[in-house]
Amino acid sequence: MRGLALALAAACAGVAGAVDVNARPATKEVEDALRAALKTFETTGITFDLKTDSGPIFRVGTAPAFGPDVASRSLTRGADRIVELNPNSLIPLADVYRREAAKLLGLPENASAGDVRNRYGGADFNGDGKVDLTDFAILSANYGKSGAGLRGDLNRDGKVDDADLRLFANFYTLP
Numbered sequence: 607m608r609g610l611a612l613a614l615a616a617a618c619a620g621v622a623g624a625v626d627v628n629a630r631p632a633t634k635e636v637e638d639a640l641r642a643a644l645k646t647f648e649t650t651g652i653t654f655d656l657k658t659d660s661g662p663i664f665r666v667g668t669a670p671a672f673g674p675d676v677a678s679r680s681l682t683r684g685a686d687r688i689v690e691l692n693p694n695s696l697i698p699l700a701d702v703y704r705r706e707a708a709k710l711l712g713l714p715e716n717a718s719a720g721d722v723r724n725r726y727g728g729a730d731f732n733g734d735g736k737v738d739l740t741d742f743a744i745l746s747a748n749y750g751k752s753g754a755g756l757r758g759d760l761n762r763d764g765k766v767d768d769a770d771l772r773l774f775a776n777f778y779t780l781p
């Protein structure tokens with residue numbers, strides 16, 4: 607346990623984990639706005655990396671196509687899903703991007719940092735809503751083991767090892 611704790615301390619100085627998000631912005635402007643919106647959901651240890659070669663197409667629509675109270679709409683063209691934003695939305699466009707970014711992430715629009723960690727962190731092994739020494743003890747207990755569904759296997763590669771320890775360190779602050 608002491609060796610692991612030292613490893614955890616070393617890992618806490620490591621880099622954060624990035625989560626890939628797939629969407630295809632139609633223009634550079636849309637891409638920048640979407641990246642900015644995704645960034646608002648980032649929290650310690652979790653960043654969102656926009657991958658633009660798959661996923662729904664994002665574009666700003668033309669004003670006459672929208673009612674004034676519609677902020678965005680979703681269309682289907684063949685196999686493609688298109689998210690079209692109303693350029694004259696009553697809601698600020700940045701907020702519309704944020705709403706759509708939340709949908710991409712599977713989060714509520716008003717997601718807190720804790721919501722993001724719970725959804726993307728996976729480090730709360732005992733599900734008590736916080737990542738603390740109890741969770742570290744669970745990881746430690748399974749350290750070195752392999753098998754399916756092991757608590758502590760954060761990167762889900764079927765074993766609990768240093769890679770998981772480094773991920774855990776992203777969600778855990780040493781007391």
Ligand SMILES: [Ca+2]
Pocket residue numbers: 729730731732733734735736737738740741
């Ligand atoms: Ca916990």
Ligand SMILES: [Ca+2]
Pocket residue numbers: 758759760761762763764765766767769770
């Ligand atoms: Ca693992």
